[in-house]
Amino acid sequence: xxxxxxxxxxxxxxxxxxxxxxxxxxxxxxxxxxxxxxxxxxxxxxxxxxxxxxxxxxxxxxxxxxxxxxxxxxxxxxxxxxxxxxxxxxxxxxxxxxxxxxxxxxxxxxxxxxxxxxxxxxxxxxxxxxxxxxxxxxxxxxxxxxxxxxxxxxxxxxxxxxxxxxxxxxxxxxxxxxxxxx
Amino acid sequence: xxxxxxxxxxxxxxxxxxxxxxxxxxxxxxxxxxxxxxxxxxxxxxxxxxxxxxxxxxxxxxxxxxxxxxxxxxxxxxxxxxxxxxxxxxxxxxxxxxxxxxxxxxxxxxxxxxxxxxxxxxxxxxxxxxxxxxxxxxxxxxxxxxxxxxxxxxxxxxxxxxxxxxxxxxxxxxxxxxxxxxxxxxxxxxxxxxxxxxxxxxxxxxxxxxxxxxxxxx
Numbered sequence: 001x002x003x004x005x006x007x008x009x010x011x012x013x014x015x016x017x018x019x020x021x022x023x024x025x026x027x028x029x030x031x032x033x034x035x036x037x038x039x040x041x042x043x044x045x046x047x048x049x050x051x052x053x054x055x056x057x058x059x060x061x062x063x064x065x066x067x068x069x070x071x072x073x074x075x076x077x078x079x080x081x082x083x084x085x086x087x088x089x090x091x092x093x094x095x096x097x098x099x100x101x102x103x104x105x106x107x108x109x110x111x112x113x114x115x116x117x118x119x120x121x122x123x124x125x126x127x128x129x130x131x132x133x134x135x136x137x138x139x140x141x142x143x144x145x146x147x148x149x150x151x152x153x154x155x156x157x158x159x160x161x162x163x164x165x166x167x168x169x170x171x172x173x174x175x176x177x178x179x180x181x182x
Numbered sequence: 183x184x185x186x187x188x189x190x191x192x193x194x195x196x197x198x199x200x201x202x203x204x205x206x207x208x209x210x211x212x213x214x215x216x217x218x219x220x221x222x223x224x225x226x227x228x229x230x231x232x233x234x235x236x237x238x239x240x241x242x243x244x245x246x247x248x249x250x251x252x253x254x255x256x257x258x259x260x261x262x263x264x265x266x267x268x269x270x271x272x273x274x275x276x277x278x279x280x281x282x283x284x285x286x287x288x289x290x291x292x293x294x295x296x297x298x299x300x301x302x303x304x305x306x307x308x309x310x311x312x313x314x315x316x317x318x319x320x321x322x323x324x325x326x327x328x329x330x331x332x333x334x335x336x337x338x339x340x341x342x343x344x345x346x347x348x349x350x351x352x353x354x355x356x357x358x359x360x361x362x363x364x365x366x367x368x369x370x371x372x373x374x375x376x377x378x379x380x381x382x383x384x385x386x387x388x389x390x391x392x393x394x395x396x397x398x399x400x
Contacts, residue, residue: 054252
């Protein structure tokens with residue numbers, strides 16, 4: 001792990017050291033992938049958006065002022081580009097039983113627990129997919145990224161009160177979806 | 183305590199982060215409120231299911247190959263001229279002048295290309311002015327407002343914009359989605375609403391709010 005801070009790396013990039021950008025990508029690629037991956041239905045779409053985010057960052061890093069932290073800025077770009085992608089592909093997706101879970105080449109029957117886990121995963125994925133955009137992004141940042149509301153507030157530029165209401169409705173809707181098994 | 187204020191405590195209870203004092207407040211409320219009891223049960227179901235689900239891992243070596251693929255895209259996309267290619271001393275000289283020139287050009291372009299531009303009007307009024315009049319079903323307005331609520335004719339595409347600062351409306355209003363809706367033949371209703379705490383309105387409450395606006399704001 002490189003000991004230099006994000007801001008130090010950004011400054012180096014601004015001074016012409018292109019490798020500083022590589023270090024920022026390596027530092028955040030995994031976290032960023034999972035944020036995007038949970039907002040989008042499949043890996044290929046997430047992969048496209050993650051690349052778009054970093055290309056955009058590369059093009060804009062020279063003008064990054066540091067008003068917010070780098071990762072706040074990065075998350076904001078990632079969330080916005082993910083939602084743009086969702087809107088662009090307006091056709092609603094339906095989930096088949098094997099969508100979103102690992103394909104098994106073996107024909108041996110799966111252990112019951114594993115089947116239950118896969119069904120659970122399918123349900124959760126479908127439930128998150130059905131959330132309104134605002135609730136979806138708040139849910140992903142809060143539940144999966146475990147970010148404090150104050151941090152999410154900076155990323156999404158929404159009040160903490162509004163975020164809490166969105167998170168409550170998102171969690172409740174997921175519960176309803178799972179309860180009804182659909 | 184009102185149910186609205188209890189919501190975040192329900193979440194905290196299921197997360198296990200509830201303070202003893204809030205826990206007592208919540209227990210007192212739950213003893214008399216079936217609706218919040220049901221909500222608590224649903225939140226419990228949700229968290230349990232979330233804990234039981236697992237992530238689908240990306241392909242092997244995905245992260246090892248990501249950086250080279252990003253670099254390849256950066257190298258292959260057409261390069262734009264950037265002051266970053268200039269030495270630092272040149273950037274320092276050029277930066278303030280360039281910024282002023284760009285700002286001046288933008289202001290001039292905006293004034294020239296926006297015949298309806300009127301700096302005395304609010305951000306909300308500017309937005310309404312930007313949408314072709316024949317595309318707007320109706321506009322409901324009050325002098326003071328805390329948010330803007332828009333709805334197209336397609337119920338599933340309705341939108342709820344939450345904003346407490348009217349001056350930020352023009353930045354947050356989802357012009358792209360509105361334009362897309364209009365392109366698909368939907369008419370648009372814009373409600374400029376007074377004294378309604380939009381931040382606490384859930385999507386499922388949109389219709390009752392619209393009914394309320396219809397009755398009270400005209």
